[in-house]
Amino acid sequence: MAENTSVKKIHPMLKMGLELGPIVVFFVAYLRLRDQTIEIGGTAYDGFIVATAGFIPLLILTTGILWKLTGKLSKMQVATLVLVVLFGGLSVWLNDERFFKMKPTMIYLLFGGALGVGLLRGQSYLKIVMEEMMPLKEEGWLLLTKRLTAFFIGLAVLNEIIWRTQSTDTWVYFKTFGLTAAVFVFFMTQGKIFQDYALEEEAEEG
Numbered sequence: 001m002a003e004n005t006s007v008k009k010i011h012p013m014l015k016m017g018l019e020l021g022p023i024v025v026f027f028v029a030y031l032r033l034r035d036q037t038i039e040i041g042g043t044a045y046d047g048f049i050v051a052t053a054g055f056i057p058l059l060i061l062t063t064g065i066l067w068k069l070t071g072k073l074s075k076m077q078v079a080t081l082v083l084v085v086l087f088g089g090l091s092v093w094l095n096d097e098r099f100f101k102m103k104p105t106m107i108y109l110l111f112g113g114a115l116g117v118g119l120l121r122g123q124s125y126l127k128i129v130m131e132e133m134m135p136l137k138e139e140g141w142l143l144l145t146k147r148l149t150a151f152f153i154g155l156a157v158l159n160e161i162i163w164r165t166q167s168t169d170t171w172v173y174f175k176t177f178g179l180t181a182a183v184f185v186f187f188m189t190q191g192k193i194f195q196d197y198a199l200e201e202e203a204e205e206g
Helices: 002-006 012-033 047-070 075-094 098-120 125-130 138-165 168-188 191-196 200-205
Strands: 037-040 043-046
Touching: 012 047, 012 168, 037 047, 043 047, 047 075, 075 098, 098 125, 098 138, 098 168, 125 138, 138 168, 138 191
Parallel strands: none
Antiparallel strands: 037 043
């Protein structure tokens, strides 16, 4: 009970700006710096590494602001922040862009794996995270969780294929627009689940 009362609502556009802002800034910074090499402390860093180095503290800052304004962070947000700091930090420290490119793979494997473990136990961990936003019957949650688990694993595989076989430019466009669009399209195509398993009427009667 205490946790729910401490959660504060903020304007949806502000929330979106805090969540997507760092990604947009990274994309713009990369476009401006991709053909440049910057020497710091006697070591030459290309534009991708410099953009990554700026992305990490910016994400920490915006996530901190989001937590301060709402009083709550989801497990997904915390996990994403930890993996960005870990893999982004390795890329900057070792001057090797491959670690940051692997970060989406690790994130989607983590999310897909966690949901898969829940399914093996006959539970929907997705329900725990999103029940307030989308009230569904148990069967609906389990079906949506199965589809989302497969979707996350698919994104992890796709990210590995893209960064290992395509140019850095292609991967940056894929990460900035492709992954975001894929998640949006996935949920847009799940309308039948929300329609068939909705709890709206039962909630109103209660």
